[in-house]
Amino acid sequence: xxxxxxxxGSALPERVVTNEELSHMVDTSDAWIRTRTGIRxxxxxxxxxxxxxxxxxxxxxxxxxxxxxxxxxxxxxxxxSADYATPSMACxxxxxxxxxxxxxDINAACTGFLYALDIAAGYFAxxxxxxxLVVAAEAMSRLIDWQDRSTCVLFGDGAGAAVLGAGDGxxxxxTGAKGSIAPLYAPSSWGNSPFYTGNSAQPYLVMEGQxxxxxxxxxxVQTVEDVLAQTGVRxxxxxxVLPHQANIxxxxxxxxxxxxxxxxxxxxxxxxxxxSAACAAILxxxxxxAGKLKKGDLLAMTAFGGGLTTGACILRWDK
Amino acid sequence: MSTLDKVVEILVEAKDLEADKITxxxxxxxxxxxxxxxVELVMNMEDAFGISLEMTEDxxxxxxxxxxxxxxx
Ligand SMILES: CC(C)(COP(=O)(O)OP(=O)(O)OC[C@H]1O[C@@H](n2cnc3c(N)ncnc32)[C@H](O)[C@@H]1OP(=O)(O)O)[C@@H](O)C(=O)NCCC(=O)NCCS
Numbered sequence: 001x002x003x004x005x006x007x008x009g010s011a012l013p014e015r016v017v018t019n020e021e022l023s024h025m026v027d028t029s030d031a032w033i034r035t036r037t038g039i040r041x042x043x044x045x046x047x048x049x050x051x052x053x054x055x056x057x058x059x060x061x062x063x064x065x066x067x068x069x070x071x072x073x074x075x076x077x078x079x080x081s082a083d084y085a086t087p088s089m090a091c092x093x094x095x096x097x098x099x100x101x102x103x104x105d106i107n108a109a110c111t112g113f114l115y116a117l118d119i120a121a122g123y124f125a126x127x128x129x130x131x132x133l134v135v136a137a138e139a140m141s142r143l144i145d146w147q148d149r150s151t152c153v154l155f156g157d158g159a160g161a162a163v164l165g166a167g168d169g170x171x172x173x174x175t176g177a178k179g180s181i182a183p184l185y186a187p188s189s190w191g192n193s194p195f196y197t198g199n200s201a202q203p204y205l206v207m208e209g210q211x212x213x214x215x216x217x218x219x220x221v222q223t224v225e226d227v228l229a230q231t232g233v234r235x236x237x238x239x240x241v242l243p244h245q246a247n248i249x250x251x252x253x254x255x256x257x258x259x260x261x262x263x264x265x266x267x268x269x270x271x272x273x274x275x276s277a278a279c280a281a282i283l284x285x286x287x288x289x290a291g292k293l294k295k296g297d298l299l300a301m302t303a304f305g306g307g308l309t310t311g312a313c314i315l316r317w318d319k
Numbered sequence: 320m321s322t323l324d325k326v327v328e329i330l331v332e333a334k335d336l337e338a339d340k341i342t343x344x345x346x347x348x349x350x351x352x353x354x355x356x357x358v359e360l361v362m363n364m365e366d367a368f369g370i371s372l373e374m375t376e377d378x379x380x381x382x383x384x385x386x387x388x389x390x391x392x
Contacts, residue, residue: 036355210358210374217362253359256333 003124003132004167004318007065008285010160011056012043012272019153026149033153038248042156042273044141051083053159054137055096057281061133062097064288065163069097072163073130074123077105078112078277080186080306081139093135109184110244110305111175112136112277113160114313118173120164128166135161136277143186145204154246155205156273160281171298172230173313174223183211184306212308213250219304220244220254223312227300231314235260239297239317240287244304245269245279266292276305293317322368322385329363330381343382350381364388 018041019030033039045053054077062069075097077090082105084092090103108115113136120132137159144152187201220243228235241264243251248269255262266287275282280303287293295317302312320328327341336350347357361374364384370391378384 036353210354213355213358214362217359247355249355249359253362 002168002170003120003164004169005162005315006067006131006165006319007061007063007163008161008281008288009057009060009062009064010158010282010285011053011060012158012282013045013048013053015044015046016041017044022153026147026152028149028153036247036249037154038267038269039153039273040270043158045139045157049083050079050081050137050139050157050159051089051092053157054089054135054161055093057137057159057161057285058093058097058133058135061161061163061285065165067131067163067165069099071131072099072101072133073127074101074120074132075099075103076116076119076132076134077103078108078116078134078136079105079138080107080109080112080276081143089137090135093133099133108175108277108305108309108311109307110246110274110276110279111303111307111309111311112305113280114173114301114303114311115175115309117170117313118175118311121170121173124164124166130166132164133161134164134281135159136281138276138278140205140274140276143203143205145202148204150209151205151207154274156275158272158275158278158282160278160283160285162281162284167318169316169318171233171314171316172227173311174226174230175311176219176223176309178215178308178310180308183208183215183308186306213247215308216244216246216250216304217253217257219310220250220302221257223310224258224300224302227312227314233298233314237298238264238300239294240292240299241265242280242283242287242299242301243267244302245272245283246274246304279303288319293319295319322388323381325367326364326381326385326388329360329367333360333363341381343380343385345381346379368392
């Protein structure tokens with residue numbers, strides 16, 4: 001019931017939006033955003049679509065893995081901000097990449113990449129020798145209210161992907177949920193139904209920052225402890241921790257509780273902000289491309305997000 | 320150990336503060352702590368005292384937190 005990562009890829013929109021630029025749009029400042037979140041700038045879609053970003057990330061991951069699209073047995077996309085409700089992002093990728101396999105999307109908000117890896121592990125349990133493409137891509141810029149300073153400064157757009165193949169690199173994975181709307185939600189629109197009598201909410205993301213902060217710190221600590229215990233891997237044996245990039249303050253608080261030094265932690269929040277499900281996949285790809293991952297390295301990935309969802313895994317880098 | 324001593328210990332450990340600079344009258348501002356530091360500290364207090372604590376607007380000083388902890392015990 002395991003796999004190894006054969007290749008990774010990522011893609012970001014061209015347009016950079018700095019804190020300084022945001023301070024002209026809403027009542028905020030570079031200093032506030034940096035100290036409260038660790039974010040300096042983020043990328044935001046302008047002319048490109050999130051499907052295009054997903055496609056680029058997937059193509060790079062295929063190249064990195066040495067596989068062709070025709071070899072793929074499954075495509076899973078994790079997203080809450082796809083261009084279409086249907087066809088799924090995964091089906092569009094199947095067409096654009098030239099694959100012939102089944103394809104579907106999943107929604108686990110910021111934990112989407114880890115949920116997708118967990119689903120993939122189930123497919124590998126059924127058939128060990130296959131190739132699965134997992135993509136996480138988000139245009140959070142379409143979900144946030146650009147007039148709400150408490151949320152619009154936090155998010156960014158981007159896509160990351162990984163090609164999975166036969167192997168035993170996934171040592172443990174655990175996903176969880178604590179279903180609740182209030183802490184973090186983004187309503188779907190009712191379109192123009194003349195029959196619907198409820199309130200038509202704006203499709204903007206709403207968040208109770210401090211409640212999510214507490215959930216995030218607690219769940220990061222717990223899920224990492226869980227997967228470590230499950231594998232018997234000791235903290236000292238981890239080469240890198242790849243946490244969800246929502247807020248550097250969450251990461252710092254969780255690391256200090258876990259007693260893991262920040263030098264073991266990979267981050268890119270300063271440059272990208274929170275790209276929801278894509279965070280984990282982009283972070284992994286950037287580390288791969290920067291040559292930071294050595295064969296045999298043990299990685300702990302952890303995420304939390306709307307749902308509320310949580311997840312963590314221990315991966316051995318086999319590339 | 321008094322509640323105050325324990326709270327001071329938590330502040331020193333979590334936020335690298337100097338113990339002798341912390342008094343019951345110290346505000347979060349005095350200690351250079353922002354709203355996210357206080358959220359984190361409330362979590363630490365809950366763990367340390369085994370209580371559940373709500374951070375409210377009128378908890379402005381270390382003394383206010385000590386009182387709230389004693390009331391929750
Ligand atoms: C969002 C978050 C950074 C806000 O930090 P916070 O300390 O909780 O901030 P608060 O909401 O208490 O606001 C503190 C003050 O800053 C103000 N503020 C909020 N956003 C601001 C901004 N962008 N710029 C300047 N001031 C801002 C508030 O209005 C408030 O002002 P007041 O004290 O005068 O009322 C923080 O709660 C957080 O990161 N939570 C987790 C969110 C998360 O991870 N979400 C993604 C999940 S996948």
